[in-house]
Amino acid sequence: xxxxxxxxxxxxxxxxxxxxxxxxxxxxxxxxxxxxxxxxxxxxxxxxxxxxxxxxxxxxxxxxxxxxxxxxxxxxxxxxxxxxxxxxxxxxxxxxxxxxxxxxxxxxxxxxxxxxxxxxxxxxxxxxxxxxxxxxxxxxxxxxxxxxxxxxxxxxxxxxxxxxxxxxxxxxxxxxxxxxxxxxxxxxxxxxxxxxxxxxxxxxxxxxxxxxxxxxxxxxxxxxxxxxxxxxxxxxxxxxxxxxxxxxxxxxxxxxxxxxxxxxxxxxxxxxxxx
Amino acid sequence: xxxxxxxxxxxxxxxxxxxxxxxxxxxxxxxxxxxxxxxxxxxxxxxxxxxxxxxxxxxxxxxxxxxxxxxxxxxxxxxxxxxxxxxxxxxxxxxxxxxxxxxxxxxxxxxxxxxxxxxxxxxxxxxxxxxxxxxxxxxxxxxxxxxxxxxxxxxxxxxxxxxxxxxxxxxxxxxxx
Amino acid sequence: xxxxxxxxxxxxxxxxxxxxxxxxxxxxxxxxxxxxxxxxxxxxxxxxxxxxxxxxxxxxxxxxxxxxxxxxxxxxxxxxxxxxxxxxxxxxxxxxxxxxxxxxxxxxxxxxxxxxxxxxxxxxxxxxxxxxxxxxxxxxxxxxxxxxxxxxxxxxxxxxxxxxxxxxxxxxxxxxxxxxxxxxxxxxxxxxxxxxxxxxxxxxxxxxxxxxxxxxxxxxxxxxxxxxxxxxxxxxxxxxxxxxxxxxxxxxxxxxxxxxxxxxxxxxxxxxxxxxxxxxxxxxxxxxxxxxxxxxxxxxxxxxxxxxxxxxxxxxxxxxxxxxxxxxxxxxxxxxxxxxxxxxxxxxxxxxxxxxxxxxxxxxxxxxxxxxxxxxxxxxxxxxxxxxx
Numbered sequence: 001x002x003x004x005x006x007x008x009x010x011x012x013x014x015x016x017x018x019x020x021x022x023x024x025x026x027x028x029x030x031x032x033x034x035x036x037x038x039x040x041x042x043x044x045x046x047x048x049x050x051x052x053x054x055x056x057x058x059x060x061x062x063x064x065x066x067x068x069x070x071x072x073x074x075x076x077x078x079x080x081x082x083x084x085x086x087x088x089x090x091x092x093x094x095x096x097x098x099x100x101x102x103x104x105x106x107x108x109x110x111x112x113x114x115x116x117x118x119x120x121x122x123x124x125x126x127x128x129x130x131x132x133x134x135x136x137x138x139x140x141x142x143x144x145x146x147x148x149x150x151x152x153x154x155x156x157x158x159x160x161x162x163x164x165x166x167x168x169x170x171x172x173x174x175x176x177x178x179x180x181x182x183x184x185x186x187x188x189x190x191x192x193x194x195x196x197x198x199x200x201x202x203x204x205x206x207x208x209x210x211x212x213x214x215x216x217x218x219x220x221x222x223x224x225x226x227x228x229x230x231x232x233x234x235x236x237x238x239x240x241x242x243x244x245x246x247x248x249x250x251x252x253x254x255x256x257x258x259x260x261x262x263x264x265x266x267x268x269x270x271x272x273x274x275x
Numbered sequence: 276x277x278x279x280x281x282x283x284x285x286x287x288x289x290x291x292x293x294x295x296x297x298x299x300x301x302x303x304x305x306x307x308x309x310x311x312x313x314x315x316x317x318x319x320x321x322x323x324x325x326x327x328x329x330x331x332x333x334x335x336x337x338x339x340x341x342x343x344x345x346x347x348x349x350x351x352x353x354x355x356x357x358x359x360x361x362x363x364x365x366x367x368x369x370x371x372x373x374x375x376x377x378x379x380x381x382x383x384x385x386x387x388x389x390x391x392x393x394x395x396x397x398x399x400x401x402x403x404x405x406x407x408x409x410x411x412x413x414x415x416x417x418x419x420x421x422x423x424x425x426x427x428x429x430x431x432x433x434x435x436x437x438x439x440x441x442x443x444x445x446x447x448x449x450x451x452x
Numbered sequence: 453x454x455x456x457x458x459x460x461x462x463x464x465x466x467x468x469x470x471x472x473x474x475x476x477x478x479x480x481x482x483x484x485x486x487x488x489x490x491x492x493x494x495x496x497x498x499x500x501x502x503x504x505x506x507x508x509x510x511x512x513x514x515x516x517x518x519x520x521x522x523x524x525x526x527x528x529x530x531x532x533x534x535x536x537x538x539x540x541x542x543x544x545x546x547x548x549x550x551x552x553x554x555x556x557x558x559x560x561x562x563x564x565x566x567x568x569x570x571x572x573x574x575x576x577x578x579x580x581x582x583x584x585x586x587x588x589x590x591x592x593x594x595x596x597x598x599x600x601x602x603x604x605x606x607x608x609x610x611x612x613x614x615x616x617x618x619x620x621x622x623x624x625x626x627x628x629x630x631x632x633x634x635x636x637x638x639x640x641x642x643x644x645x646x647x648x649x650x651x652x653x654x655x656x657x658x659x660x661x662x663x664x665x666x667x668x669x670x671x672x673x674x675x676x677x678x679x680x681x682x683x684x685x686x687x688x689x690x691x692x693x694x695x696x697x698x699x700x701x702x703x704x705x706x707x708x709x710x711x712x713x714x715x716x717x718x719x720x721x722x723x724x725x726x727x728x729x730x731x732x733x734x735x736x737x738x739x740x741x742x743x744x745x746x747x748x749x750x751x752x753x754x755x756x757x758x759x760x761x762x763x764x765x766x767x768x769x770x771x772x773x774x775x776x777x778x779x780x781x782x783x784x785x786x787x788x789x790x791x792x793x794x795x796x797x798x799x800x801x802x803x804x805x806x807x808x809x810x811x812x813x814x815x816x817x818x819x820x821x822x823x824x825x826x827x828x829x830x831x832x833x834x835x836x837x838x839x840x841x
Contacts, residue, residue: 015690018701048686053527064690064702069683071530072692072702073523074553080520084527084535085683087511088485092531092684110523113516263513271506295638299467302640308467310638314577335755336830337637337748 004041006034013037013047015067022061024132026212026220028179028205032126033062035182035203036095039189050093053082055107057099057133058207059126076106079114082121090120090264093193100127100141104162108140111162115169115198120262122192122199125162128207136210147214166200167256173199174256178227179206181252188254197262204231204250276306277330278416279339282406283356284348284372286314286321289403292429293346294325296407299425300417301329309337322351329416344414346406348372348389357382367409367448369402384452385413392443401433401440408444419445456508457643464643470608470634471538473641474564475500477612478536480644481651483562484510485528485535487521489543492576493632494566497538518543522550522563529559530691532654532682534616538564540632541583542573545590551625552591553693555717558623558667558678560654562615565627566635569825578825579633581747581798585805587627588776594714596721598728599627599776601747605639611773617652618728622721623677629775631798633748633827657681661688666700669716676720721777729782730773735761739768741840742790743820744807745797746772748827753796755830760837767837772803783810792840796820796833816840 010016014037023029040047052063056075063070069092073081078096086094103111103125114121130148131137137150141162145154163176173195175188185203192199206212206223217223232240234253240246280297284290294310301308306329314323326339341361347353347368353376360366362381369389370376378384389405404426411422423438430437457479458464468476474497478486486501488494498514505512511528515521518539525535539547544565554561567583569575583590587599598618602608612628619626657664657679659671666689669678681687694702695710703709721728735757736742745753750771760767770786783806787793793815795804801819808817820836822828 015701017699048688049684051530051683064692068688069530070690070692071527071683072690072694073526074549074693077519077523077550080515080523081527081530083513083515083520084485084487084524084529085531086527087513087524088528088533088535089531089684109516110520113520117513267506267511271509274506295467298638302465302467308640310467311633312636335751335758337633337751338827338829340829 004038009034009037009041013040013067014065018065021065023058024209026206026208027058028128028203028207029059029062029126031179031182032059032124032185032203032205033065035185036124036189037066039186039193042186043190043193045093045193049091050095051085052095052097053078053085054097055099055102057102057131058128059097059099060102062097076102077110078102079107079110079121079123083114083117083119086119086121087264094121095193096121096123098123098125100125100129100162101131101139104140104160112165112169115166115171118170118172118197118260118262120196120198120264122195122201124189125200125202126205127162127202128205128211130207130211132207132210136214146211148211149214163200163202163255170260171200171256172197172258172260175200175254176202176204176250176252178204178231178252180224180227191257196265197260277328277332278343279341280327280329280344280346281324281339281342281356281359282346283322283324283352285351286323288323288348289400290323290348291325293403293407294327296422296425296429297327297410297417299428300421301327303421303424304417306331307334309334311337322349322355324352324356344410346410348402348406350375365413367406367413369406382452383450385409385448385450387444387448389444392447393440396439396443397436401437404437404440405444408441409448410444411441412445412448413450457504460507466641466643467638468605468641469496469636469638470602470605470630471496471566471636472500473605473609474538474612474628474630475504476641476643477609478562478616479504479508480646480649481534481613481616483534483536483616485525485533486510486537487513487515487524487528487535488537488539489515489518489521491518491540491543493568493635494538494540494564496635497564497566518546519550522547522561525561526550526554526559529561530683532680532685534560534620536562536564538566540566540568541570544583544586548590551597552593552595554625555591555595555597556693557691558717559691560619560623561625562612562619563625563627564612565629567629567631569823575825577632579631579748579798579827580823580825581629581631581749581802584629584775584797584799584802587629594718596718596777597625597627598622598721598774599629600730600773601629601775602634602773603747603750603771605634605637606641608634609641609643613649613651617650620652620654621677622724623654623680624721629747631748654680657685657687661686665698666690667696667713668698676716676723725777725779728774728777729779731786732771732773733769733786735768736770736786736789738766739790740766741792741794741837742768742770742787743794743796743833743837744770744772744803745795746775746803749796749798752828752830753833756833756837759830759834765837765841775803778806780806780810783807784812787811787815790815792816792818794818794820794833794836794840796828796836798822798827
């Protein structure tokens, strides 16, 4: 991968008349958008044949800034809308941007079933552990004890792990990184975009404005430090387990990379057999 | 001409299919026909009814009120629907399924041991087709050709068995009143 | 496509259910995407689509729920493929948010609602007309959908084709209001030859992409419906449920942008109401009493009116085919000579409201309701007529 300047990314891929973005200072969503566009640039993907789909929430604003077909759908429904797009026109590349609440709470069922169906879409889930757009309420991913505007005394609900869910249900590609891992993010997004079937990239992303401020991490630097301290690379994790040790840190890295026939291929095959 | 046929019994007897065959036969013969049904949520057991309105004019109201012909395949259905037959109308029933078939009123009654005949042919699931044979014999409304064609169209897979059942119904039905 | 269906069937005359007729109507209208979720009494629509779609180059998918069904239908329609789903009351309630999305983003789609007794799970196998108001007002905010109510199996087929045509023409969701009775009723249906069917297509964007504004109207036609650029066609459109400007970009705090958009969404349909509003009338010329009905209910209503006429009563019948938008002026005009209007419907009073609003204040409007599952008998409606003599 050669280094491309931001100017080229902005010029080639963004809708200039939609800028500036609505993202707060220190928010990681802009970084994830940047990683994604760099991956697309490196792969030379045809933007006339790519559709970016999203639900509702901060992360779901990403497709609005990208100069391509965009479908800003309803809260939680991005993956269901994307399923319709991909099944109706298999020639289109479909990329979903979704948040942790959008994907894990209100849209959890669609997430689960799109994986089960193995729809050929790439889902990039930007996990900031909180509902940012509405001002910082508890999310299904919010860690225990974390403070949010709706858990002022600390969260008592166990969080879900989106990547592990994707792995268990059978997604052929799953990776998780943080915004502090730009190169790894770009590489995983590239692999996800090239994977046939449901590919999932979860990126832990700072929301200093809501999550950070309420949990004594008011700057991006604080949050980045927090991510580094509280995540463990899968390779190290596996070594740890082999040594009989354990950790409650969040596992990052490439969690699944396998091959699995997708819905469109199976559908096309059986239609052919009917004739 | 306007006739209402009500077929009743329990789920799994092919009551609705029988209605569909009668409806198709009527359409084959150039009549208008509407077939409706009523059944509970369960696929087997429970009471089931299928109604067919046949007319040479456009059919507005699609339901049968007093039936010209009642084809009945369960005791419960007999209690419920036998009396809802027109005066001088025809009631066809399987006496082995309906031991209590006493009924007052000005009706024609025809008996056919459809379930037994069907079992003898190999499977009791064709009892409904035996009943249709009896119907065809006792009632001149629809031609044998139209009925046969409708059976062919509806049950192509076990056609011979069903055509035998239909013939048996024609041959073995008895007018008892 | 219709000719393929006839070829595969080996015949063009069928004795089928209303639900199945909706399938054939959709196939003839070139529907190529169906997503649904099993629900009584609409399941036969999904089953028919599961059988036919793979044979005709279309897509059938059973989604995880009704929300996902309508959501994927909208996604598919964004690619330019005609798309449909089918459901009943509980599923229709779940679909409401997405129906609003389709109104706002102007994405054509057809929703078959085979009505059953409600509220809630209610009477799954029994007929009702309890979703008539919901069809228009189930989703939040000002908007205008189109809803059609057939009375027979053949008309279900014909109106399904029409539902697609209207949906494509106006870029609105069109709701086909069946009920459990008509959905499961079997009648003769003749599949029309393709040359005898009008199948409308969405007006495509033809202007060069950099001048294209997804929600600007009047590029190639005078109506208030914008031209459509399917995903993947190089126009790079942005589709959102937020209030948006003509570029399709969110503008959520401008009163002017919101008012212009929402007024257009309503007016694009309302402006053409004369050509969208279908009805059938009989004996209205000298009628002092008029029975107004729609869907299945118009069948016992027609019988009752004929019986009353035989008895020498001056009774007429107005059958609404287009339920929404409701044509107030035309209704008032059709009913102007009657002193009493009897609205027969399988609910505790829904269409009676716009009808009452439409007619003059000295016209008596009474309700002939029916709930519980059985359709009205002609005698029940006749009693209402005789009571008003």
